[in-house]
Amino acid sequence: MMRLPRRPRYGTVAALLLALYWHGASAETIETVTEDSSYSYMQDGKVGGAAGRIVEALLKQAGLDDYRMAIYPWARAYDRALREPNVIIYPILRTAERENLFKWVGHLDWTLPILYKLRATPSLRIATLQDARPYRVGVLRDDYREKYLRDQGFTRLVVAASNQENFNRLLNGQVQLVAMPERDARKFCADAHVPFETLEKAYAMDDLSREIYIAFSRATSDEIVDRVRTAYEQLQQSAVIERLLQEQP
Numbered sequence: 223m224m225r226l227p228r229r230p231r232y233g234t235v236a237a238l239l240l241a242l243y244w245h246g247a248s249a250e251t252i253e254t255v256t257e258d259s260s261y262s263y264m265q266d267g268k269v270g271g272a273a274g275r276i277v278e279a280l281l282k283q284a285g286l287d288d289y290r291m292a293i294y295p296w297a298r299a300y301d302r303a304l305r306e307p308n309v310i311i312y313p314i315l316r317t318a319e320r321e322n323l324f325k326w327v328g329h330l331d332w333t334l335p336i337l338y339k340l341r342a343t344p345s346l347r348i349a350t351l352q353d354a355r356p357y358r359v360g361v362l363r364d365d366y367r368e369k370y371l372r373d374q375g376f377t378r379l380v381v382a383a384s385n386q387e388n389f390n391r392l393l394n395g396q397v398q399l400v401a402m403p404e405r406d407a408r409k410f411c412a413d414a415h416v417p418f419e420t421l422e423k424a425y426a427m428d429d430l431s432r433e434i435y436i437a438f439s440r441a442t443s444d445e446i447v448d449r450v451r452t453a454y455e456q457l458q459q460s461a462v463i464e465r466l467l468q469e470q471p
Contacts, residue, residue: 252289254310255299258384260409261313269293273312275466283453295383297364307441313434315366324437325447328454334431335367337399338407341422348425360388360397367401370430
């Protein structure tokens, strides 16, 4: 008598379906995009920096081992995150205008943009933001600082593709002010072997003090985003994110 194959029990079927589900959720290659800053930069031929280490730890914790990390000019990174699925962008300011454009993973750090000038220009004095309007100010293309200053009536903005380009223009006198956090200013001084004391804080843009985040493109599946959010919570609770953020290169 021929024996009919036994039907798998519900638990076995559920386990198989769950395994297939997670495999499908992780089958897509994740693209991580960022700009050159104190948080992320090229190091030994790969993307390094505190934020790069954090994003890589999140993906590994989430079991998403198929990923590529790249550094682009900010405008290009932002455009990719707006238009393509399975893209992580970081660090990115979380604003009301951007709230529904991305799927937010978690807080990375606080940032405060500062208008820096060369210390060798003592006649340049700024008591209020409006005092800076007559000067050439270096800003990043499609960045929130550029938009904010334009909204404040600044007409002499000099737009750059990268923070490094902005910094170089300050050093060679093409602009008189640049808007960047102290963390970035210190990194670019160190990279250029220029003492940080060469710069002077002209004005702190307190209105732009904000949290910066890690976010997914809107077209990314909720399953992938939820896995990385869970990984973020786990690494945050175990203080891994804080430790990685404070690690030196």
